[in-house]
Amino acid sequence: MTRAAATRVSLLVRLRDSQDSAAWSQFTDIYGPLVFSFGRRYGMQEADAADLVQEVMGQVARSIAKFEYNPQLGKFRSWLYKIAKRAAGRQYSKRQRQPQGTGDTAIVDTLDQIPDASVDGEKIWKRQYRTQLLTWAAEQIHDQFQPHTWQAFWRTAVEGQSPQAVAEQLSLNVGSVYVAKNRVMKRLAAKVREIDDTL
Template sequence: MDTAPTTRPSLLIRLRDPADECAWAEFVDIYGPLLQRLARGRGLQHADAEDLAQEVFRVVAAAIEGGRYDPSRGSFRGWLFRIAHNLTLKSLVARGRQPRGSGDTGVLNFLEEQPAPAPEDSAQFEAAYRRRMLEWAARKVRGEFSELAWHAFLATGVEARPAADVARELGIKVGSVYNLKCRVMARLRREIEQVQDAESAGF
């Protein structure tokens, strides 16, 4: 059951092919909840947050297809955050100070005058990104591990319970608890790194 997965092509590289529906579905699965959480945290309603995430995906798809993403200007994740941040601002301005759909260049001027996202915004996005990646990877790899291994990982790695208590509960040695936890964590790390390596390389 605890078998190593087959290596798959990097997700972000696969996104270059607009016909690769599986890659886009996986990309949306990873980043959709993260983008929606970011938008709701900025005051958008649930439906508006869903719309914003879809708009971010549309912008990303167009940029990837048009070769407009430039990795020399920063990480993929940073680029994605800036897109989401700017579209959120635009959405908030449209709902607040500017009439909806006015076509007023004031919105564009407002966005252009905005400073880069504050470091604390970027830090919050990074923390939310790490949580989302762990959730996503856990769902992906869960079926590769026995109930015993998964329980040992959750109890010690997520719930931070003492390994000795978990060992007693599971009827195994403390060393086995550590071993099981490490195997699950290593597998999660590999799954996450497949996405992050492509982000760092600018796909």
Template sequence: MMDTSVSFLDSLKDTSDEEAWQRLVGLYSPLIHGWLKRHGAAPGDLDDVCQEVLTVVFRRFPEFRREPRAGAFRTWLRTITVYCVRDHWRKKNRQAKGIGGSDFGEVIAQLEDPESGLSAQWNRDHDRHVLQYLLDEVRPSFTDNTWQAFQRFALDGLSADEVSQELGISVNAVFVAKSRILSRLRHRGQGLIE
């Protein structure tokens, strides 16, 4: 596992860092694949389009600038996905038809519009997926007791007093657990979720 002092996006600056790029593929392949499938892309196109998106991200990453816009990477990835889907169908010289006769081309047009409900859904899906990935990634760095305190307090919504009593630790230890894990998550996910 990579040094925790480096954010996810910063680790990708070195295009020769194979581990960092494998992490990107591991993070974004399921998101892109699942999103396209849920919104009606033809099953035979999913793997090809996903690979095309990640290839473009790799090739063009040196051009990516995350400042000053919040959600810049998420938006950039959405734009690349739209481009790759359209290009994929253009190459196959066919109309974008989805499952059940739905017009997947209309879905892509909505996804391209940053003000559409579908773009807002992309943002929510992206953030939820990335957060779960980051939680899974940082989990091994903390003791079970620290993680349980964080989970019960920050994720499950119990009060610090309830968690303190449940785990037999001080209220201060509950706040410290939350602070330490959130700090790690913020740093690792810097630029991915805003």
């Protein structure tokens, strides 16, 4: 059975303990880049996106206790999106008052064109959220596998090559490729669930 996944409390629950600084550090590693790229997509310059990260992380720290950990009520993903969106909105209006480099009208123009200003925003967020979690989880477990196991997974699942072709490239039999792929995927899923099991 998946012992680790079943007994381990997910990161989101651990965050509610403000003293768990290991959890906070992990949280920042995972979600900081997500918020950063969200800000960049919102038309922000790097420095502004960095501010956004700082603000969103602070907000989460202050209000995570209020986040009801109940998958029925709402997912963490959406909650974080709301916070990020709100912070971005605030920053946007702040920037409008203190025009910098970019110039007001330019910002308005880009803001109109970027997908996040529309209903698609959350869809894109959802996809990036998953990608970010998977990227992080993949980095975490990468070293636990033999190179050829990892390659079998990567080439089939990520690059979308056929198991037969990959078997040939790696001089494995086809069955081993299937086993390798599924073994990595399972570990990957468990790792992701350690962070957010509402995904």
